[in-house]
Amino acid sequence: MxxxxxxxxxxxxxxxxxxxxxxxxxxxxxxxxxxxxxxxxxSQDGISHFAFGCGDDNPLFHDPAYGATTRWHGQIxxxxxxxxxxxxxxxxxxxxxxxxxxxxxxxxxxxxxxxxxxxxxxxxxxxxxxxxxxxxxxxxxxxxxxxxxxxxxxxxxxxxxxxxxxxxxxxxxxxxxxxxxxxxxxxxxxxIERQHWTPEELAEVEAAYEAEVRRGAEPQWWEDVAVGTELPPVMKGPLTVVDIISMHMGWGWGGYGLGPLKYAHQSRTRMPGFYVPDEYGVPDVVQRLHWDPERAKALGIPAPYDYGQMRASWVTHLLTNWIGDDGWLVEMDVQTRSFNFHGDIHNCTGKVVGRGAGAEDVLELEVAATNQRGEVSTSGTARVLLPSRQTGAVVLPxxxxxxxxxxxxxxxxxxxxxxxxxxxxxxx
Incomplete structure (x- = not known):
């Protein structure tokens, strides 16, 4: 980058x-x-691999047979x-x-x-x-x-x-x-120093993963949601190199045209400025600050960190869990306020802050992701549509x-x- x-x-x-x-x-x-x-x-696999890279096991994104039982009539x-x-x-x-x-x-x-x-x-x-x-x-x-x-x-x-x-x-x-x-x-x-986790602290993280709630096939009715309703949180982390690799498995290289071995040679030939020698003289991509501690420190950053696209995907995981199979995510606007370093967790949360007067009006939400230091590193807003007992299925924007x-x-x-x-x- x-x-x-x-x-x-x-x-x-x-x-x-x-x-x-x-x-x-x-x-x-x-x-x-x-x-x-x-x-x-x-493709079926490409969509599933992307969800895998985001740590989202929602069957709507993985299983065409499950998707066929929803209003979408297939995997989306x-x-x-x-x-x-x-x-x-x-x-x-x-x-x-x-x-x-x-x-x-x-x-x-x-x-x-x-x-x-x-x-x-x-x-x-x-x-x-x-x-x-x-x-x-x-x-x-x-x-x-x-x-x-x-x-x-x-x-x-x-x-x-x-x-x-x-x-x-x-x-x-x-x-x-x-x-x-x-x-x-x-x-x-x-x-800032990398987090050192105790077994007791990690047990709390594991418990948060176990407590994740996905609405799924049970409709989240518009009439049942009030201002102040809090979304069940979604845990992410502690961030590791495997998380970065897994995101690339689903995302690719973000259009940069990078790759291994001969592909790397071709990339270095095409855009040599995108490569900086490491301490051993080997030219490597500038993006390695997402996994290389020495590169991050050389740039005045205490540790490698995630991609912003990862945190945006994590917040949508929170939202799609809550709206269920029959809801629709209309809009999300999030800003990253600080780095998410290796070893950090992010607890994704949300709250309903506004609702329209009619069943077809959007619900307004505030969303955030907070690390173990209590810092809100990602915050923003979202707008969603939910099915209604009165008017029926969501009408897409x-x-x-x-x-x-x-x-x-x-x-x-x-x-x-x-x-x-x-x-x-x-x-x-």
Whole structure:
């Protein structure tokens, strides 16, 4: 999630006015940057592997036979599954000016996930292709409390649609580009040490896992929910390298095009700035700060930490457990406030804070994830729909006209990859 080049600004990890200007010039322009898809077309196994990587054993995400007994008539994907799929129909830039605009922004800085807003319109099924488009939605400049220098917050929109252009979901994901030279000086996390767990403390964690409640086939009726209702919590952690590996098993490499052995050679050839030699001189990906303690310490971070996408998926686990098979998660907007280091737990919690006047109105919730130090590292809001004894089944949300038009444009692009993927799917 970081990069370097050989200019003096990049070596020092400084943010330049030129980069800020170019970032703002990218707003609204579709750009093909999804990389190699991990799940070219969603499959039964791909969906199950993703849920496995999130630590979510809900049979709705694993078992087609179980799914057939629900209103969805089959296995569906966990809410954040789109991060692992999406055929990008956007043509790659060929004109020099456009290529220059998108080349090498904020090199040498640290790029940290800061939050995401998801909105969902329809489920994803095995065998049904997902198309996508991504572009910069917003750019904000501010002083960084983490690095002690200047930072830039970039928000990228990812629009996912079905083969007909009907929106499936939007994902507005934000990242902070922080100047490297300030991170060691700031020392914001210098006091934190990895948690040492006693058998008694671990027993409490195991008990929390055992106490997890999944609503499943029993409807969570809209009429039975009051403001102040608390969701049964979901435990995650203590975080280990296996958790990071398992997330990659379901997610892939997040579109970076990384991989082992010869794939790593090809990646180093294509983007050498994404590799930094370790203490033995072996070039390794900058992302290793998620599992390599020495790399994390070299960057002024006391220990490796998770991916923000993991915590977003953990919060959706909390929400889908509570709404049951018949509910629908409409929206989730969460921010990450601090690192989730190896050895940390995260107890995911939620509470109903508002409800509409009619049975078809959404319920408003507050959600959070709290570690063993009592720090709320992730917080935000969510909106859900529940079935009603009075009006019946949930009616899925309808995207606005502007989003439907953009979705239709994504699906109608000629010369994109979707045709080839469909032929491959059907063995042609």
């Amino acid at each position: 970081t990069a370097t080049n050989d200019t003096s600004a990049a070596i020092e990890g400084r943010i330049t006015d030129e980069d800020i200007e170019r970032a703002r010039a990218q707003i609204g322009i579709p750009v093909n940057k999804s990389g190699e898809l991990w799940n070219h077309v969603p 994907a966990p809410p954040t599954f789109p991060i692992s799929t999406g055929i990008d129909q956007t043509p790659r830039f060929t004109d020099p000016e456009r290529k220059k605009l998108f080349k090498g922004l904020f090199r040498g800085t640290g790029k940290y996930y800061s939050g995401v807003k998801w909105t969902w319109y329809q489920p994803i099924y095995a065998g049904r292709p997902v198309l996508m488009e991504s572009y910069t939605q917003d750019v904000q400049v501010k002083e960084s409390s983490f690095s002690g220098g200047r930072s830039v917050k970039e928000t990228y929109r990812h629009l996912y649609v079905d083969i007909d252009g009907n929106p499936i979901a939007t994902r507005d994901e934000s990242y902070i580009n922080a100047e490297r030279h300030g991170s060691k000086k700031a020392g914001k996390n210098a006091h 309808v995207p606005d006209a502007e989003l439907r038009r953009r979705g239709a444009a994504v699906a109608s692009r000629i010369g994109g990859k979707v045709g080839a993927e469909l032929r491959r799917l059907h063995g042609e």
